Amino acid sequence: MRQLAAALILLAMSLIPSPSRAGSDPAYRMRAEQLLGILSAPGGEHAFFSSLFLDAVPLDRWRAVAAELRAAHGKPLAVGAVTRSSPTAGQVEIRYERATVGFSLVVAPEAPNPVVGLHVVGVKAANDTLDKVAAEIEALPGATAFAVARLDDSGPHSIHTYRADAQMAIASSFKLLILAEASRATAAGERRWSDVLPLGPKSFSGRLAGWPDQAPMTLHSLATAMVAESDNCAADTLLLALDREKVDAMLPATGHADLARALPVLTTAEAFALKMPANRDLLARYVAGSLDQRRTLLKEAAARLTTDQVDVGSVAEVPTAIEGAEWFASPRDMIGLLDWLRRHGGDALPIMAVNPGIPPADAKRWRYLGYKGGSEPGVMAMNLLTQGLDGRWYAVSASWNNPAARLDEGRFTALVTRLMNLLAEPATD
Template structure:
């Protein structure tokens, strides 16, 4: 298991601290903006617009009351919290290095509701339209200790979260010396969506680069390339290895091209056979109909606007299953853990509450999933997995990210 150093907490410089203190006044009432913000900032955010933003924050959260935590990444950049009547709002604050150290960058990165609790988060998740599931656990030597759960045993559509199983198989193969992270393979088969779709055919790529693109960017060409290179049977086996509770529903692991080709209206016959067939039938169909299930046959527009077959043509797991997978990666992932941390999935200021934060989610019309693995400053490990499925309408991804961010922030507070 990887050990991560405690996050740096250098004291803010006097100039940075002064601007952090003054932010409270600038947010409280109009006036003094030209002496606080640089011309560069005000060219992008004129005074009238800034005053409207500040007023909107007061309308949402009440009056700003006091300065909270100030964390710096350098002498000129960091994160500042302002405590309002009903919430604590986080900002990234960047000041000019030259006197008088005017503010050149200020961005809102999130808000925590005052007197928030995991019980409130779970209630808010349960109130969303459609089906939801969440599990929050502390990860210990004796296994996950479940802190809060909501329908955590229900199999949910997880979208691109399935790519964690590919990452786990790569980590297992590297640890067993069957593969090396530096091994080079040709890119392909390509799939729609993602940066690598436009790369040259059969471009040489390391397994590490493919895994990073697959997890940090959710690149579909990277995931389909790795699925073929590692072997679908090997990736399928990771479900049992990591304790998936209903592998019969989830197998075989579909490539992204196969999944969306099966969802297309023109392939309704294949979709029905796949959804109603046995595991052996499904495997046989993928083999026999392979030419109809390639990325070049996918009309993305036909499946990109409304939820399509999310109860039958998908990647399925429960929240407990996903936390079991995250725990396996915590213990055995090796070089996979830094890959998981490239894109933390939540705002940088919230991610910085953690010594380590790894993330992989998934989304498509009607599906949203978020899976996070965090090590708190005190060394304790936590995992949060949440899913939201609605077969009749698109889900509000921003709202779900906000809910899962609240859950992670509250878990981080427990691990201070």
């Protein structure tokens, strides 16, 4: 589930009810009962929430959050336990079809006691198991694949897999390869994280797209923007500055099983440009070509493969050439890359932990959680490297492709979050 209202909407796995330290209050109970209807369908929010809440969380954003909860857990069915820690604050459980969701509910002390604070503090799926989550991932429309592995000195050991060797489009997940090469180069003394690099050719998305051309940035700040914010300008700058062929070499170094499909590593500008109708001839040659032929094409057609040749609107709404102009890896390949970063990443590991990929409260179930995902119409991938509270390391990689339709990204994130929480349970017993 997306972090749609960052300061107010927080997800966790286990429900931790607060003990009631106040007597019955009809106004609080009334708002608790009304929450069921507010979550069930749009309407009535202005009478339920205070203007303070709706200033912080606009109505359309709140409705998106409520819709994502329904998509993830089914219809809200009933109000469960209501517990209070003060006359105006406490927790309310709402029983959905597939889970119980806990909310921290705060009301104003003055009549009519509108709701001034609402946080999602717990989501517990009913009788959840890895097999149930796996079945739901497998049933998604299009093609899915995932792998869960425990990592130790002898390498990855599979725990649960589905089509783990299927080559999938992975979108921005490829940026982990660039991070790996930055780690290798700094460890070898070829680079320093403090090296200053000029911001290179602009691509799409991210705050750096609006920065001045050639703006000086450190290797570390570019890597952080690339991973934590998935900034495409940072990724393209690093891919070219570190030397594309050295980044390419990270695929065999980390055990990628289908180099012919994955090489060379495209810049984001090249990938978008290859998707353009005017470049169908280039895309056909690229897909059919050998590695050398592909590298030659990228050099010879460089003028046609820049951002000013791209109509962003033509690729923003529908899946476009996701089986050709893309980055490809299987879940097992990504597990190998994550394990390489675990063993050799060094200063890259804190960079991966800036954006945990799953809701912050769920991320706190782990001693360490590093993440990089990717998404575009028809493509979504999530890759997580984690260390449990007992010190054990795990890697999870999941991908979903559908060339015929956009994906429900919130649903996929919710499924992977459930998977991660189930994986964490032995560490928190």
